[in-house]
Amino acid sequence: xxxxxxxxxxxxxxxxxxxxxxxxxxxxxxxxxxxxxxxxxxxxxxxxxxxxxxxxxxxxxxxxxxxxxxxxxxxxxxxxxxxxxxxxxxxxxxxxxxxxxxxxxxxxxxxxxxxxxxxxxxxxxxxxxxxxxxxx
Numbered sequence: 741x742x743x744x745x746x747x748x749x750x751x752x753x754x755x756x757x758x759x760x761x762x763x764x765x766x767x768x769x770x771x772x773x774x775x776x777x778x779x780x781x782x783x784x785x786x787x788x789x790x791x792x793x794x795x796x797x798x799x800x801x802x803x804x805x806x807x808x809x810x811x812x813x814x815x816x817x818x819x820x821x822x823x824x825x826x827x828x829x830x831x832x833x834x835x836x837x838x839x840x841x842x843x844x845x846x847x848x849x850x851x852x853x854x855x856x857x858x859x860x861x862x863x864x865x866x867x868x869x870x871x872x873x874x875x876x
Contacts, residue, residue, distance in 0.1 A: 746801035747820050749865060755789035755806040758863040762804075765836035768796030775809065784809040798829075819858075819866040827855065827871045834869045837861050847871075 751758050756772060763770040771793045776786025788806035795801055800822070824830055834847045840862035847857025847869060855871040 744801060746803060747818070749802070749804035749820075751789075751804060751806050751863060753785075753788060753806055754863060755792055755804050758865075759789065759792040759794060759802075759804050761861075761863070762802055762837075763794050765833055766794065766796045766798075766800060766802070768794050768798075768800070770794045775806075819868055821868040821870065823870040823872065825872045825874070830855075830869050830871045834859065834867075837867050 749755075749758070759770060759772060772789050773791045774786060775783040775788050775790045778790045779786075785806065788809075790805055790808075792804045793801070794803075802820070822830060822833060831847060834857050838859045838861070841859050843857065843859045844866075845856065845858040847855055850856045853873050855873075856869065858866065858868045860866050
């Protein structure tokens with residue numbers, strides 16, 4: 741099996757809602773497993789997500805989970821970046837991820853020639869979208 745690098749996001753009790761939201765925006769197959777399923781029905785938070793995985797038709801892999809029982813709050817997350825040259829798809833992702841969130845940099849042409857935008861979604865995750873321009 742080839743190696744894969746993918747983001748793994750941590751949430752404070754709303755991983756199911758977040759991962760279902762991302763599935764709606766990015767498409768693909770979503771698998772969610774709870775602490776109750778994987779850790780046993782006596783887990784302190786049996787309905788919270790122990791592991792979530794979204795695999796999109798474009799080959800994106802996004803994983804996420806709620807904090808483990810006994811852990812204080814969700815750790816600070818890093819940004820997730822999606823780059824490419826399919827402007828229509830990437831603009832759609834930006835609009836979808838911005839729903840209920842806050843745009844910090846509008847998706848528009850930047851000084852380096854690409855379209856770029858940044859937002860924080862409704863779950864506190866920062867997303868950066870970069871649409872590369874054809875080399876001329």
